[in-house]
Amino acid sequence: MIAELKQNVDLVSVVESSGVELVQRGARHCGLCPFHSEKTASFFVFEDNHYKCFGCGEHGDVIDFVQKLYGLSFKDALKHLGIGQGRITPKVKQSIERRKRRAELVREFRDWEQRYCIYISDLWFQTKQLMIDGIPHEDLELYAFLFHMLPVWEYHRDILINGTDEEKCLLYQEVRKEKKVCKEEAQNGRKQFQFRTTA
Numbered sequence: 062m063i064a065e066l067k068q069n070v071d072l073v074s075v076v077e078s079s080g081v082e083l084v085q086r087g088a089r090h091c092g093l094c095p096f097h098s099e100k101t102a103s104f105f106v107f108e109d110n111h112y113k114c115f116g117c118g119e120h121g122d123v124i125d126f127v128q129k130l131y132g133l134s135f136k137d138a139l140k141h142l143g144i145g146q147g148r149i150t151p152k153v154k155q156s157i158e159r160r161k162r163r164a165e166l167v168r169e170f171r172d173w174e175q176r177y178c179i180y181i182s183d184l185w186f187q188t189k190q191l192m193i194d195g196i197p198h199e200d201l202e203l204y205a206f207l208f209h210m211l212p213v214w215e216y217h218r219d220i221l222i223n224g225t226d227e228e229k230c231l232l233y234q235e236v237r238k239e240k241k242v243c244k245e246e247a248q249n250g251r252k253q254f255q256f257r258t259t260a
């Protein structure tokens with residue numbers, strides 16, 4: 062019960078409410094370590110609800126965090142987090158909801174990452190094939206968009222394969238924004254060439 066509860070209590074919220082400012086880097090969060098003095102952030106909160114500082118080596122779960130930070134006993138740490146005899150306070154409930162939502166967003170992002178990589182690789186390959194096969198002169202305009210997109214897809218694929226989580230996140234936001242614009246353009250009657258409509 063406690064193991065389940067502590068896994069569900071959102072560590073990011075607990076760390077932030079202790080006064081540590083966290084910045085999201087892909088699926089992780091990082092900030093200045095509250096356990097040692099530093100100028101560059103080396104304190105990380107990971108997707109699995111654990112933290113680790115690469116500066117001083119401090120690490121653990123949400124109970125370890127409040128125990129060490131506030132010098133509390135295990136029992137008092139549970140009380141501090143609102144976990145007592147399986148009772149969940151509204152604050153903890155909120156924290157659990159936030160954690161679930163965050164996990165959901167990370168899952169969505171990872172899912173997109175995989176799908177988009179396959180999608181653009183496929184488009185890239187099919188467009189290259191078109192170039193090899195040769196297309197009728199009168200259809201050139203129709204395919205111009207694809208040829209124009211080749212280096213863009215190459216760039217995107219490079220980010221997906223070699224980029225950091227932060228770069229991938231930016232790409233995710235950019236692609237989603239573009240997708241929205243494409244949708245609006247399509248609704249406004251503008252022609253949009255696509256091999257397929259997924260991703």
Ligand SMILES: [Zn+2]
Nearest residue numbers: 094097114117
């Ligand atoms: Zn540290």
